[in-house]
Structure formats: C-alpha cells, structure tokens
Amino acid sequence: MPALAPHIACIMDGNGRWAKRRGLPRTAGHTAGEEALATVVREAAHRNVGWLTVFGFSTENWVRPPSEVRHILGLHRKLFGRIDELNANNVRVRWIGRPFDEPGSRTPAPIQKAIRDAIRDTSTNTGMVLTVAFDYGSRAEIARAARLAALETASSADAASNGAHVSPAAIARHLYDPNLPPVDVLVRTSGETRISNFLLWQARHARVYFTDAAWPDFGADELDAALALVS
Numbered sequence: 001m002p003a004l005a006p007h008i009a010c011i012m013d014g015n016g017r018w019a020k021r022r023g024l025p026r027t028a029g030h031t032a033g034e035e036a037l038a039t040v041v042r043e044a045a046h047r048n049v050g051w052l053t054v055f056g057f058s059t060e061n062w063v064r065p066p067s068e069v070r071h072i073l074g075l076h077r078k079l080f081g082r083i084d085e086l087n088a089n090n091v092r093v094r095w096i097g098r099p100f101d102e103p104g105s106r107t108p109a110p111i112q113k114a115i116r117d118a119i120r121d122t123s124t125n126t127g128m129v130l131t132v133a134f135d136y137g138s139r140a141e142i143a144r145a146a147r148l149a150a151l152e153t154a155s156s157a158d159a160a161s162n163g164a165h166v167s168p169a170a171i172a173r174h175l176y177d178p179n180l181p182p183v184d185v186l187v188r189t190s191g192e193t194r195i196s197n198f199l200l201w202q203a204r205h206a207r208v209y210f211t212d213a214a215w216p217d218f219g220a221d222e223l224d225a226a227l228a229l230v231s
C-alpha cells in the first residue's frame with residue numbers, strides 16, 4: 001500500500017569521495033552536499049513527502065579534523081538560515097540529538113541558536129517536517145529514553161527495580177522526538193550498505209534504498225527511486 005505522506009530518512013554519505021574524484025578539498029564536497037540537501041528538501045516537499053529526516057552530524061563526527069568540523073557546522077548554519085526557502089515550501093524544521101544541557105554536549109552556542117531560530121521561524125508551516133539529526137547517535141538516544149522510562153516507572157510504583165516493566169511504548173515516549181513517525185524508507189548513498197547508528201528504533205520496519213550515487217549527486221531521480229519502494 002502506498003505510504004500517504006511517507007517518512008524518508010537519509011544518511012548523506014560520500015561528500016568527501018565526491019570531492020576527491022574532482023580533485024577538490026573534502027570541504028567542497030560538504031558544501032555541494034548542503035546544496036543537494038536544499039534541492040532534496042524542495043523536491044520532497046513537492047512530492048508530498050510527510051517527513052524528511054537527515055543525518056547531518058553524528059556524535060562520532062566530532063573526531064574529524066577541526067577545520068572540517070568547523071566547515072560542516074557552518075553548513076548547518078547555512079541550512080538553518082534558509083528560512084525564506086523553507087517557508088516558501090511550507091517546511092517545518094525540527095532537530096534531534098543530544099540535548100544541549102546534557103553532560104558531554106558539544107554543540108556550540110551559535111549552532112544551538114541557529115537550530116532554535118529555524119524551528120521557531122518555520123513553526124507555523126503545515127507541510128513537510130524536515131528533521132535534522134545533529135550531534136545524534138541512536139544508541140545514546142535509546143539508552144537515555146530507557147533510563148527516563150525506568151525512572152518514570154519507578155516513581156509510579158513502589159520498587160525502584162521496575163526497569164523490568166519498562167515497555168517499548170514507554171521508551172518511545174522518551175525518544176528525542178516522540179512525534180517522529182516510523183521511517184518508511186531509509187536511504188544511504190555512496191555505495192555504503194550500513195545503518196551506522198541512525199534511527200535504529202524508528203527505522204525498525206523501514207525499506208532501505210542503497211545507491212552508488214554520492215550525496216552531492218542525489219537529486220530528484222534518486223528521490224523518486226527511493227519513493228518507489230513505498231508507492
């Protein structure tokens with residue numbers, strides 16, 4: 001059955017290799033990747049995709065060279081700053097990742113602000129929801145949700161050992177965004193066929209679309225091929 005307003009999730013891989021093939025620095029690949037994402041957001045919104053969730057920066061990405069991290073963070077500011085475009089396409093922005101006030105959070109204040117501003121400035125839109133995973137790791141998300149669910153269970157009963165009674169539904173209520181629906185299609189570009197700690201909970205029934213195209217080359221045709229898996 002066709003998914004009415006499907007949830008597409010993308011692991012945007014291959015920016016570095018795309019650049020290398022052209023004799024360009026890796027940062028040029030990320031720049032092209034951000035532009036490809038802007039195109040995919042527009043095309044997905046036009047195709048009545050309900051939810052588009054993208055892996056913008058993982059908790060593991062901080063170990064990349066500082067100059068590359070700086071560049072990728074700058075591209076997030078650029079993306080979150082595309083307010084006119086997002087509003088023109090009726091797109092709502094959301095974010096998932098390690099909460100900024102949690103120990104170990106490394107998200108610089110300007111990125112926090114860019115995220116908050118984009119969420120606020122697109123909040124009245126009614127179309128596609130674009131969720132950016134930034135400083136995100138799925139196991140940390142699930143572990144935190146399980147911890148919070150266990151605390152909730154313990155405080156609503158006598159024993160503190162009630163972890164055994166934590167239900168999947170209780171965990172789901174404590175994920176970074178409990179309203180994020182199940183993923184219909186998980187996309188990974190650039191010939192990699194791994195899930196890499198992305199949306200392990202939400203993508204449990206997802207179709208997967210692996211393509212050899214590097215992320216900067218992922219456009220409308222590739223999006224259509226991914227959507228064909230759920231239509």
Ligand code: FPP
Pocket residue numbers: 012013014015016017018030031033034035037054055056057061072075076079132190
């Ligand atoms: C993988 O390329 C991509 C990332 C590390 C994520 C960053 C994504 C972008 C900059 C695209 C724009 C997105 C946002 C949200 C601003 P890679 O460096 O791992 O490529 P490689 O495997 O070829 O080296």
